[in-house]
Amino acid sequence: MAARGSEPSTGDRRAPGADTTLRDFEQSLPMQLLKAREAAMARFRPMLREHGLTEQQWRVLRVLASWPASDASEIARRSLLLAPSLSRILQHLVTLRLVARRTPPGDQRRALFTLTARGRALFAAVAPDSERNYRVIAQRFGTARLELLYALLAEFVAALDDGGDAMEERGPEKKGPDEPGPKEGDR
Amino acid sequence: MAARGSEPSTGDRRAPGADTTLRDFEQSLPMQLLKAREAAMARFRPMLREHGLTEQQWRVLRVLASWPASDASEIARRSLLLAPSLSRILQHLVTLRLVARRTPPGDQRRALFTLTARGRALFAAVAPDSERNYRVIAQRFGTARLELLYALLAEFVAALDDGGDAMEERGPEKKGPDEPGPKEGDR
DNA sequence: GGCAACTGGTTAACATGTTAAGTTTGCGCC
DNA sequence: GGCGCAAACTTAACATGTTAACCAGTTGCC
Numbered sequence: 170m171a172a173r174g175s176e177p178s179t180g181d182r183r184a185p186g187a188d189t190t191l192r193d194f195e196q197s198l199p200m201q202l203l204k205a206r207e208a209a210m211a212r213f214r215p216m217l218r219e220h221g222l223t224e225q226q227w228r229v230l231r232v233l234a235s236w237p238a239s240d241a242s243e244i245a246r247r248s249l250l251l252a253p254s255l256s257r258i259l260q261h262l263v264t265l266r267l268v269a270r271r272t273p274p275g276d277q278r279r280a281l282f283t284l285t286a287r288g289r290a291l292f293a294a295v296a297p298d299s300e301r302n303y304r305v306i307a308q309r310f311g312t313a314r315l316e317l318l319y320a321l322l323a324e325f326v327a328a329l330d331d332g333g334d335a336m337e338e339r340g341p342e343k344k345g346p347d348e349p350g351p352k353e354g355d356r
Numbered sequence: 357m358a359a360r361g362s363e364p365s366t367g368d369r370r371a372p373g374a375d376t377t378l379r380d381f382e383q384s385l386p387m388q389l390l391k392a393r394e395a396a397m398a399r400f401r402p403m404l405r406e407h408g409l410t411e412q413q414w415r416v417l418r419v420l421a422s423w424p425a426s427d428a429s430e431i432a433r434r435s436l437l438l439a440p441s442l443s444r445i446l447q448h449l450v451t452l453r454l455v456a457r458r459t460p461p462g463d464q465r466r467a468l469f470t471l472t473a474r475g476r477a478l479f480a481a482v483a484p485d486s487e488r489n490y491r492v493i494a495q496r497f498g499t500a501r502l503e504l505l506y507a508l509l510a511e512f513v514a515a516l517d518d519g520g521d522a523m524e525e526r527g528p529e530k531k532g533p534d535e536p537g538p539k540e541g542d543r
Numbered sequence: 544g545g546c547a548a549c550t551g552g553t554t555a556a557c558a559t560g561t562t563a564a565g566t567t568t569g570c571g572c573c
Numbered sequence: 574g575g576c577g578c579a580a581a582c583t584t585a586a587c588a589t590g591t592t593a594a595c596c597a598g599t600t601g602c603c
Contacts, residue, residue: 196506197490198396198490198493198502198505198506199393199396199397199400200415200436201506201509201510201513202389202392202393202396202509203393203436204436204509204513205389205509205512205513206386206389206390206393207436208512208513208516208517209385209386209389209512209516210386211516212516213386214561218561218562223561223588223589224589225588225589226588228387240551241551241552241553242550242551242552249387249390249391249394250589250590251589251590251591251592252551252552252553253552253553253554253555253589253590253591253592254588254589254590254591255552256552256553256554257553257588257589258588258589260553261588276550276551276598276599277597277598277599278550278551278552278597278598278599279550279551279552279598280551280552303384303385306385306516309515309516310511310512310515310516311515314508314511314512315385317508318385318505318508318509318512319383319385319388321501321504321505321508322388322389322391322392322505323388324497324501325392325395325396325497325501325505326388326391326392326395328496328497328498329395329396329398329399329493329496329497330395401591405591405592410558410559410591411559412558412559413558427581427582428581428582429580429581429582437559437560438559438560438561438562439581439582439583440559440560440561440562440582440583440584440585441558441559441560441561442582443582443583443584444558444559444583445558445559447583448558463568463569463580463581464567464568464569465567465568465569465580465581465582466568466580466581466582467581467582
């Protein structure tokens with residue numbers, strides 16, 4: 170509960186010398202990114218909840234709305250969900266009859282997923298609300314600054330991802346550079 | 357719109373007309389913020405794991421290293437953890453004897469927490485590694501761009517938080533590229 | 544053909560996120 | 574001094590995050 174507010178702290182006495190080494194904690198980039206994301210998601214979650222969806226379930230539906238017949242790996246990559254989480258979410262969505270599952274003829278290992286009619290209907294019902302939230306955010310923050318923020322975030326990801334595996338001082342096993350970046354880069 | 361008899365969608369065929377309404381999903385701000393945070397945290401998590409800590413446990417330890425004798429509410433606010441999560445984490449840290457709990461004399465409802473000697477030792481052991489990671493990030497991304505990103509994120513949070521707690525429509529505001537500055541004084 | 548290695552997914556186990564409800568303590572107030 | 578209510582946590586219940594292990598299907602290769 171208190172994590173969302175910005176209440177003035179009652180006492181700001183910090184431990185002497187405690188912050189001389191580490192960057193000021195609450196100013197660290199991961200924290201700021203988390204805070205920014207929370208500020209944005211706080212507008213989406215209540216709306217999604219009214220439709221009976223979690224944030225992650227909605228991410229999956231959005232992927233399937235744009236790229237039907239995706240396999241699990243592709244959904245995971247596009248929705249930024251880890252495979253185990255996605256596996257559970259898809260099982261749930263299939264139970265709710267929002268998503269249908271089938272196995273492609275060529276490869277019995279894979280699994281393809283598609284929105285059912287019910288899933289498409291739910292997507293169509295939620296999409297306008299989602300869109301409205303995005304417009305409010307853009308209007309409040311300003312389109313120009315928003316674009317700048319997008320660009321910076323993309324550069325940040327590229328700067329850290331391209332560097333690749335940081336702590337890679339160990340045995341160069343079979344880490345051939347044959348696959349530089351299966352992240353995105355398509356289209 | 358029958359989703360039948362289709363080939364494996366190895367390519368990037370998007371559903372026709374599926375993206376005309378919603379902003380391109382993977383470009384949405386929450387996703388980009390999540391992606392950026394993941395890129396940063398991917399360097400921290402393995403390091404923390406070697407010390408037997410999760411990301412959130414480390415956040416709590418950092419708060420207590422800088423602000424000893426914090427109560428649960430203050431820790432929650434500074435670490436961006438929700439009260440239920442923090443409650444469990446603190447119980448765990450107390451079990452591990454990294455953190456000590458006591459009740460202040462004036463108010464039996466509150467609970468104050470402090471690092472034990474063991475907790476301080478662990479903090480001292482992890483901090484250099486954490487610091488090194490921050491330096492690598494700053495060096496790769498560039499200090500100047502990093503500061504710009506910090507500023508933008510802070511403005512973003514301020515823009516959405518000040519608006520209060522709903523999707524209330526407000527009068528037309530002009531947002532210049534320069535920002536008057538984050539204001540508090542909520543509540 | 545057969546076997547090792549790999550691929551795509553799933554399970555398992557534990558920790559956290561999220562919302563709602565419960566519990567104890569403090570505080571104002573008549 | 575009892576009553577109503579708010580504050581500060583805590584529990585509960587379910588969903589997801591995270592790592593490791595597992596497993597069936599597939600591929601490469603001798």
